[in-house]
Amino acid sequence: MSTATSEWVTPGTSKGLLSVITTHRYLLQRIVRKEMLVRYRGSVLGWIWSYMKPTVQFLVFWLALGVGLGRNGAIDGYPIYLLSGIVLVNFFSEAFGNATKSLPDNTNLVQKIYLPRELFPASSVLIAFVNFLPQVVVLLVVCVIFGWHPSLLSILAIICGIGIVGILATGLGLFFGAINVSFRDAQNFVDLILLVAMWGSPVLYQASVLDSAPRWIQIVYNLNPVTPAVELMHYGFWGGILPDPSVAVGFTWYTLIALASSLVIVVVGQLVFRKLEGRFAQDL
Amino acid sequence: MPKISRQLAAGMVNDESDLVIRVRNVSKTFVLRHTHTLKETFVAIFKRKTISSRFEALDDVSFDVRKGEGVAVLGYNGSGKSTLLKLVAGIFPPDTGGIAMRGRVAPLLEVGGGFHPDLTGRENVYLNGAILGMTQAEIQERYDSIVDFAEIPDFMDTEVKHYSSGMYVRLAFAVAIHVEHDILLADEVLSVGDERFQQKCFAKINELKASGKTIFMVSHALDTIQKYCERGILIHDHKIAFDGPIADAVAAMRAM
Numbered sequence: 001m002s003t004a005t006s007e008w009v010t011p012g013t014s015k016g017l018l019s020v021i022t023t024h025r026y027l028l029q030r031i032v033r034k035e036m037l038v039r040y041r042g043s044v045l046g047w048i049w050s051y052m053k054p055t056v057q058f059l060v061f062w063l064a065l066g067v068g069l070g071r072n073g074a075i076d077g078y079p080i081y082l083l084s085g086i087v088l089v090n091f092f093s094e095a096f097g098n099a100t101k102s103l104p105d106n107t108n109l110v111q112k113i114y115l116p117r118e119l120f121p122a123s124s125v126l127i128a129f130v131n132f133l134p135q136v137v138v139l140l141v142v143c144v145i146f147g148w149h150p151s152l153l154s155i156l157a158i159i160c161g162i163g164i165v166g167i168l169a170t171g172l173g174l175f176f177g178a179i180n181v182s183f184r185d186a187q188n189f190v191d192l193i194l195l196v197a198m199w200g201s202p203v204l205y206q207a208s209v210l211d212s213a214p215r216w217i218q219i220v221y222n223l224n225p226v227t228p229a230v231e232l233m234h235y236g237f238w239g240g241i242l243p244d245p246s247v248a249v250g251f252t253w254y255t256l257i258a259l260a261s262s263l264v265i266v267v268v269g270q271l272v273f274r275k276l277e278g279r280f281a282q283d284l
Numbered sequence: 285m286p287k288i289s290r291q292l293a294a295g296m297v298n299d300e301s302d303l304v305i306r307v308r309n310v311s312k313t314f315v316l317r318h319t320h321t322l323k324e325t326f327v328a329i330f331k332r333k334t335i336s337s338r339f340e341a342l343d344d345v346s347f348d349v350r351k352g353e354g355v356a357v358l359g360y361n362g363s364g365k366s367t368l369l370k371l372v373a374g375i376f377p378p379d380t381g382g383i384a385m386r387g388r389v390a391p392l393l394e395v396g397g398g399f400h401p402d403l404t405g406r407e408n409v410y411l412n413g414a415i416l417g418m419t420q421a422e423i424q425e426r427y428d429s430i431v432d433f434a435e436i437p438d439f440m441d442t443e444v445k446h447y448s449s450g451m452y453v454r455l456a457f458a459v460a461i462h463v464e465h466d467i468l469l470a471d472e473v474l475s476v477g478d479e480r481f482q483q484k485c486f487a488k489i490n491e492l493k494a495s496g497k498t499i500f501m502v503s504h505a506l507d508t509i510q511k512y513c514e515r516g517i518l519i520h521d522h523k524i525a526f527d528g529p530i531a532d533a534v535a536a537m538r539a540m
Contacts, residue, residue: 006466008306008384012374027414034411038402112397113415114374185322281376282314 012278014116016270017174024119031123032130039131050134054090058083058138065204075206077146077241080139084237085203085230087135092165092226093194095128099173100190103181107284117277118270121173125166132162139237146241154236154245160255161232167262168225174269178276182283201226202234207248222250225258303386304467304498305349305372310381312342312367341367343522344381351387351466354499356509356530358537359519366471368519369502373469387466387498390416394471399456401445405436408444409459416463426462433484434458450477461488468492470501486511506534 020028040046062079066072075081099121103110106120140148172190180186198204201224210218221227231251239245317336319325328335341364349355359365371378373391398415399408409430413423431437434455436447444452453476468489476485489512493499503509509516509530516533518526526536 006387008386010374011372011383011385011389012377026420030411030414034400034403034407037407038400041402108394108397109415111375112394113391115415182317182320183322184320278377281370283317 012114016116016274017118017122017170017266019116020118020122024116027115028119028123028126031119032126035123035127036130047134050131051138054083054087054135054138057086057090058142061086061204077238080143080146080241081206081234081238082204083139083142084233085201087132087139088161088165088230088233089198089201089203089226090135091128091132091162092169092197092229094131095125095166095169096172096176097187097190097194098124098128099169100176100180100187102173103177103280104184104284110284111281117280118174118273121177121273122170125170125173128169129162129166143237143241148237148240150236150240154240156236157232157239158236160259161229161236164225164229164232164255164258164262167259167266168229171262171265171267171269174266174273178269178273178280181276181280197224197226200224201230203230207231222254223257223261225262228254228258300348302351303348304351305386305500306382306384307348307368307372308346308382310342310345310368310371310378310383311340312364312371312376312378314339314341340522342371342378342519345519345524346381347517347524347527349467349498349500351498352493352496353515354493354513355501355515355517356513356533357500357502357517357519358506358509358533360537360540363519364522365502365519369469369471369500372500385467388417388464389467389469390460390463390465392460392468392470399444399452402443404443405431405440405447405455409440409455412456412459413463416460418463422464430455430458430462433461433488435481450481453477454481457485461485461492465497467498467500470499470503472503472505506537510534 015022040049043049045052058079061082062072065082066078072078098105102120102124103117109115110117110120176186176190200221207221207227210221228251231247232255235245235247315336315338318333319328319335325335345368357365357368370376371383372385373389398412400411403411409427410420410423413426414420418426431440434451434457436451436455439447439451444455447455457476476482489499493512499512501509501512513530515528516526516530516537517524518533518537520540526533
């Protein structure tokens, strides 16, 4: 590139999230690799921990809720129902939680060099996704043990569920991550949201418990994008071991709404992020 | 105080075809917030305490830099010179005025800032190269040259936390200097390593300058800076106090 032909640019400007996934893809890849390399440094079992955690988490819930509270008899294939929801919410928690904290965690880079700052929340989501993959492996193993027979639709449902959560976490991460630079209250608030998310979607119970609730409560419940995403995971994994998987009325619509609202949240998150970005380097 | 000629580059330049940095009427005021949580903010408002104070860092600064120039920004601590470099690097935007750059910029703002102590030298070369904007192909192509420049071929598979401070800065500097660029922005980083390594850096930077690269740097090392730059911009009281040949700029600063 010679100076004579290149265009004038204003330093410190970029196309935001678009720049991150186009021109900065290699850096994104390197940052994810860095996290992978340092994650289990100094531990003997290394990556085995990534498989141990979901396995133990599943066993605890299964014993406490399934055996202890007698849910195993009430829901067919309860362990798979439980695990497919839990792993997705784990992914959401890690992606959203870490994206919110990503700018203070990278103070050094934010203050010393200009990079599209969306890079930091985006890489947090990507790292959470890579950490989520071993959990899917554990889930698949359990599914196969229970006699999984997936259809094309179940695979699509799984991809769609993971996609919604990934997009949603990116959007919320941009929004709360930008606010968190000036007000560290944001990360505590996000911890609360994540606590509620676990119970505000049908992870530890079935959505049918709301059948007798007023209509508007059911609608609000389903407008939470995490709810259809968890149900998609249920359909894909848990449905694959049931003789006759069924979905609730209006499920397809709620899925489309979840996808659309997650995309809207990304746009809003990006706009807020861009608005506050100029203050990052001095406020951190 | 001797008479300081105030020459805004903006007024001297007629032909714009070889300009690479354009800074026009740039001002920057920092707002230092004294509260960091919502509660503190509300309490402060309620008690009518100040929640922020203002600090003017730069006031109406304008200049141009031509292709191939070596420009040093001089000034005492707190004069606003580091702020100027950060504005040019895009780390934060100016409040008023505009900055435009042309060509690929290599920011050399803190040597090793992007290094991760638990990664090997090799991994850090790739990571830092990517942070500085290099592509995978560029890093691969220059890898041997980087290692060679840093003079630590036997330690590339050692974690950098085990490096001596000299090895660490040599490797970091080697990566940064190998970034393909048209404009090099540097902040006090050209005096790294021992004297022999500094000679090598000096030779490398002269080589870059000879090939038409532009250097824009901030430094306190008045003797060193004269080797790299032929033009000096002296910032005093947040304004440009002098802009001209480096020797005169250094003399003006020393006379203050």
